[in-house]
Amino acid sequence: MSTVQERIKNPFKPSAGSTPPLLIGRQPAIDSVAESLDDGPGAPGRLTIFTGARGVGKTVMLNEVEDVAVQKGWLCINETATTGLVARLDEHMSHLVATRNPPPRRRITGVSLPLRLGGVNTEPTAERAVDVRRRLSTLLDDLATDRSGLLITIDEVQSAGRAELREVATLTQHMIREDREFALVMAGLPSAVSSLLSDHVLTFLRRADKQVLSDVPIDQVHDALVATIEENGRTIDTHASQMAAEATGGYPFLVQLVGYHLWRSTDTHIDLSAVEQGVAAARRRLGSLVHETALSDLSDVDRTFLMAMSPDDRPSQMGNILRRMGGVAPQYGNTYRNRLIEAGMIEAVGHGKVDYALPYLRDFLREHGASLGLVPSHK
8 A cells, every 4th residue: 555655746846947846045036026026117127137057947937937926916928939939929918908808807817829830920020010019008008907017938038039039129128118017037048148138239138137047055955955855744864965965066957856866766764875876866867958958059169178178077277178179279269168158058267267067067078978079188
């Protein structure tokens, strides 16, 4: 017969965009947006961009911000920045305008429409821009009677065409100028956000509240792991919980991945042996879920640079990296150093030194570099 513990579902959520049982270290950023919704048009958090490396929880933050807005009575449209973004936003708004006429007694908290690109003109046009702006204005006029507003969240801005993002940004700029009850919150990788903010057409986005999401302090990770495990009916040794927390490196996705495999390791009590097994399983999954995906987005030279760092057990000296890349010129190497920093793959950790930004990437490259065709000199 199954025990109570066996019937409890795994509380950890190591899936892209899934909200974890406990959100660690992110409340100040959420509060910034929440306060701005209350403070009215012109408040800084009404135009926010979340950025950070893969796995730090950007999509989760969009989910949290949307929940806050719904609790305040706002309508929400959530989208991903793929081809046809503006056409889909227009369809969302058309649906909301039609649904609220006459205004229903039950508040609408969001919409989710199927993606239909066939027959839809996804290219920006002056006529469509006017139509979208008119439709948004109509919706906001209607919401004003309820003292409500509209939040649009857009994920994966690195996937969108620049023309469509310009159209969204221009629309947002008009709403800000008109003191509308409107907010736009976006999320994307550092390189995409940096490129977006440097666009000469989108200069007003530089005033957006840029929230850089980084790793979480280990003590907060430890407390969250223990709380989640114990609140769901299991126990964990003190040394085991500390080892598990340290193994995550404070990387939010790995926190969920380690927790998930710890939970699977036993039906009752988690000890050091269970942690060792769980961490090993989590690291394997991290490689396939995060490292492989991140590396696939890079150029051959980017990957060669990262591989040239792998022989070092600590932060790498640029001089050693350049030598392992075949003695390339410093200017050439610095170009790729800056590209990888913007992509959230490495970080500067001192004069002439860089280190990996993703946990266990060094180990992954050492184990799988040959299959990628990357075998640097170890001198």
